[in-house]
Amino acid sequence: MVDVRRGNAELLPHQLELVADRTSKIRVMQGGYRSGKTVTGVAAVIDMGFRSEGAPILAIEPTYRMVVDVFVASAMRMLDVWGLPWRYHKSDRVLTIGRGRTFDVLCRSADNPRSLEGLTVGGLLVDEWELCEREALQVAMARVSVGPCQQIVLTGTPEGYGPCYDLVLAAPKPSTRVWVVRTRANTMLRADYVADMEGRLDADEAGEKLEGQRRAKGGRVYSRFSRDVHGRNPCVGVAELQVWADFNVGKMHWVVAEVEPARQSAHIVGEFVGTNTDTARQAEEIKRYLAAYLTRTRRRHITADDVRAMRIKVFCDASGTQRTSVTPLTHVALLQQAGFEPRHGLANPLIDDRVNTVQIMLRDRRLTIDPQGAPQTCMMFERQAYVNGQPDKAGGLDAAADAVGYGCFWQFPVWRQQQAQIIPFARAL
Ligand SMILES: Nc1ncnc2c1ncn2[C@@H]1O[C@H](COP(=O)(O)OP(=O)(O)OP(=O)(O)O)[C@@H](O)[C@H]1O
Ligand SMILES: [Mg+2]
Known part of the structure; x- marks a missing residue:
């Protein structure tokens, strides 16, 4: 002293x-x-x-x-x-x-x-x-x-x-x-x-x-998220439009984000949730969704074909390069066919690393979300809890969490930078 x-x-x-x-x-x-x-x-x-x-x-x-x-x-x-x-x-x-x-x-x-x-x-x-x-x-x-x-x-x-x-x-x-x-x-x-x-x-x-008392296990995964703080609608229409995707059988939860790479920040503007769908159909449908969104925010008419020509980046699950029994083409190849540019690393990040990256972005207010545009994603941030030390997979909240985790981690990783190299799809093969 x-x-x-x-x-x-x-x-x-x-x-x-x-x-x-x-x-x-x-x-x-x-x-x-x-x-x-x-x-x-x-x-x-x-x-x-x-x-x-x-x-x-x-x-x-x-x-x-x-x-x-x-x-x-x-x-x-x-x-x-x-x-x-x-x-x-x-x-x-x-x-x-x-x-x-x-x-x-x-x-x-x-x-x-x-x-x-x-x-x-x-x-x-x-x-x-x-x-x-x-x-x-x-x-x-x-x-x-x-x-x-x-x-x-x-x-x-x-x-x-x-x-x-x-x-x-x-x-x-x-x-x-x-x-x-x-x-x-x-x-x-x-x-x-x-x-x-x-x-x-x-x-x-x-x-x-507020009291500084550590909470028992089983707390919220994204404890840094608060609708009042992060559920804002900052000006959009100027940043890079991206899709963050999780491939699932049955339910696909894809998130649309406006990203400012220089500021390492992202605003989730929308979500596109497909049930009983597959990657090819989901990719076609999200193009129409993006066309409508872009037409609204960029103040000019944009069609699904224009979206295709834009080759919008899709940050996704690394396992998207694996073939499934349902389709002879991989998820990633299907995305490419639909005119998107898939991005992912060689292997998926650890769950802890993904969660930490998102938590840090929330802490820094670099990740915000439009609760009207992406209500289920917002709910995931509020509700997903730890069960036996792992983020809960029940209730389908994990699909949104995974999609957001890939988008944040592949671009703005907080841990183990060597894992996080972004490699274009062609080089992933
Ligand atoms: N001894 C002090 N003298 C003057 N101001 C102080 C003192 N301690 C704290 N403050 C002020 O209180 C505010 C909060 O302090 P500080 O940033 O250290 O809190 P914190 O617990 O680290 O907050 P956070 O949860 O945001 O990390 C700051 O504006 C800081 O300047
Ligand atoms: Mg502090």
Whole structure:
């Protein structure tokens, strides 16, 4: 604390308690939304930096975007408030803090665990640690090996009982200490924030996201989704139109999305659900659907043949290259025949990776959905729950989830980038 107070740091009581604990090896702040977790992490980084005798501190967020938008932005803001000088070297992602006696904070993202290998640091902060891949968390924790401090700080909202929870908190060591913090503990927050949020979350979610209490297994898969936050209808008609498809026998749930690759964002504008259909028929019918949609949003008449000429990308299941007993052509070949451009990887991503990618996009507000255009997809986001640790497949909600998962994962993967190469169909054979 002493060192944070060299500036004018004013910390809330729970923040002060965590920062002042210099003995616990792992300090975990499990808190509700906006409870002041990231600021606690920033204060702990500063305190650890001044105690590490020149060794750098590693600060990690789940994605590169969050490194810049969340950690670096919060650090710059708080350092200014606290009157501590800093310099940010953007190309190296290094934040140098202090006057005279300085130390470096290496700002990295967990979606690239390779970038962590070989680092030697005196302390570690992982913000939103439960949204990171377990492997990345393990690599990061092993990097803390020099200087007198060697403490680890993990901050974030509880996210059920995932792989990271298993690693750190399922059987915690005596040197691990956890603070559970409610959103209300952050007295800097505007007074009506909690009341507003309570209106948007069900009781179960409020327990986790406002009280910081971890929920029992069996919670919602897409717990980050809220109709009020993501069910918006932002301006459409300017982005790239895509289809995200899941191939199923019987029920096919295909999603239509407007995607802005540069912003890594997508807005789901519609869905096309076919029952007792096959890929060829579904592909023909969705062309008519797309023609009507484009005519409405692009303000000119567009026919199904025009859609065919546009060679719209369809992100889909990698198993679409396999023949089925029903048809001699593969799903992917049928899509090509209908004038679409199928996209998928060599093998399907793991379910966890798909879910995490979608959760991160929801967190960053990079994935939104039109509830009128895609009511079943919206319902899937709200209702799909974990059963025996796996997303529930009953009720047909998994078809929509799979389609959205492929669209997001093949383009904006959060984990294991080597798996996620997008390869055109021709090269997949
Ligand atoms: N000690 C403090 N002094 C001044 N402002 C603070 C302090 N702690 C938190 N805040 C302010 O409260 C708000 C929420 O803090 P912070 O971003 O740390 O919360 P969080 O729990 O990480 O939120 P999220 O759930 O969005 O990740 C921010 O605007 C932050 O500047
Ligand atoms: Mg935060």
